[in-house]
Amino acid sequence: xxxxxxxxxxxxxxxxxxxxxxxxxxxxxxxxxxxxxxxxxxxxxxxxxxxxxxxxxxxxxxxxxxxxxxxxxxxxxxxxxxxxxxxxxxxxxxxxxxxxxxxxxxxxxxxxxxxxxxxxxxxxxxxxxxxxxxxxxxxxxxxxxxxxxxxxxxxxxxxxxxxxxxxxxxxxxxxxxxxxxxxxxxxxxxxxxxxxxxxxxxxxxxxxxxxxxxxxxxxxxxxxxxxxxxxxxxxxxxxxxxxxxxxxxxxxxxxxxxxxxxxxxxxxxxxxxxxxxxxxxxxxxxxxxxxxxxxxxxxxxxxxxxxxxxxxxxxxxxxxxxxxxxxxxxxxxxxxxxxxxxxxxxxxxxxxx
Numbered sequence: 001x002x003x004x005x006x007x008x009x010x011x012x013x014x015x016x017x018x019x020x021x022x023x024x025x026x027x028x029x030x031x032x033x034x035x036x037x038x039x040x041x042x043x044x045x046x047x048x049x050x051x052x053x054x055x056x057x058x059x060x061x062x063x064x065x066x067x068x069x070x071x072x073x074x075x076x077x078x079x080x081x082x083x084x085x086x087x088x089x090x091x092x093x094x095x096x097x098x099x100x101x102x103x104x105x106x107x108x109x110x111x112x113x114x115x116x117x118x119x120x121x122x123x124x125x126x127x128x129x130x131x132x133x134x135x136x137x138x139x140x141x142x143x144x145x146x147x148x149x150x151x152x153x154x155x156x157x158x159x160x161x162x163x164x165x166x167x168x169x170x171x172x173x174x175x176x177x178x179x180x181x182x183x184x185x186x187x188x189x190x191x192x193x194x195x196x197x198x199x200x201x202x203x204x205x206x207x208x209x210x211x212x213x214x215x216x217x218x219x220x221x222x223x224x225x226x227x228x229x230x231x232x233x234x235x236x237x238x239x240x241x242x243x244x245x246x247x248x249x250x251x252x253x254x255x256x257x258x259x260x261x262x263x264x265x266x267x268x269x270x271x272x273x274x275x276x277x278x279x280x281x282x283x284x285x286x287x288x289x290x291x292x293x294x295x296x297x298x299x300x301x302x303x304x305x306x307x308x309x310x311x312x313x314x315x316x317x318x319x320x321x322x323x324x325x326x327x328x329x330x331x332x333x334x335x336x337x338x339x340x341x342x343x344x345x346x347x348x349x350x351x352x353x
Contacts, residue, residue: 046169055208071175088239210333218245
């Protein structure tokens with residue numbers, strides 16, 4: 001071993017310098033990634049949104065519409081559908097809150113009367129109201145009210161800005177999809193270009209096909225439940241129909257139960273027999289959808305097993321939170337499409353299986 005005058009190996013100073021450089025580069029890359037992780041997540045969401053709407057954009061472009069205009073039309077239609085869903089549920093929520101607020105004094109009197117009869121107490125509604133209004137937590141809440149409003153306003157502004165960013169990236173990724181593919185393929189040899197284009201086509205076909213099939217089943221489910229709720233005279237039939245259609249199709253595994261619970265509850269407030277009819281219809285329609293409707297609609301797309309869909313949502317939530325839950329199923333549909341296309345499967349010959 002070659003040693004310097006102090007007995008230090010010659011390679012050690014260079015190794016120390018190289019180690020410090022690598023650590024500095026890692027820290028710098030980590031700092032950049034921590035600052036850009038929000039932007040990267042927005043781009044990832046925009047990519048799946050662009051892949052989902054690309055079949056509709058291609059369909060319009062083949063019929064003579066400019067690709068940029070076709071992308072704008074599709075995004076407007078999607079945004080209008082999402083706004084209609086939010087407004088429908090918002091009207092239902094506002095009406096229910098207004099009803100609760102209007103009947104709150106009566107509810108409070110009923111609860112106090114029940115407590116007095118059951119426990120032989122002598123509670124007074126007026127004294128309870130005075131104690132609540134003059135309690136410390138009410139004063140604290142009112143004192144911190146302006147800061148809470150400011151925080152909520154900042155959150156709303158940030159959400160709107162993030163939504164605008166996702167829409168902008170989605171528009172450019174969908175409108176310039178062919179140009180983007182040509183640019184990416186120009187950096188690859190011809191043999192790899194075919195694989196990239198094939199993978200892109202699989203992502204578009206499977207992700208878009210899965211979402212469109214779910215949207216069609218949501219439309220059919222919403223119409224069927226709307227007719228039933230309208231015949232029974234259940235209030236808020238349009239909003240409940242939209243809720244059942246969207247939640248039952250786009251929330252995996254537990255979506256069916258969440259979707260059916262709300263109309264059953266609203267119907268129960270009107271007439272318990274109506275609630276029973278709604279419950280029976282939800283169960284019967286679910287069987288019709290599982291065994292007849294869904295196999296026909298998803299025959300040409302990717303049909304994800306409920307357990308796989310539920311697991312993908314949990315994994316997506318653990319990785320990216322609410323954003324991961326939203327893109328988990330499209331990502332799973334794409335990976336399942338890759339698996340089907342690139343992995344060879346064999347027929348099982350064992351009679352025990």
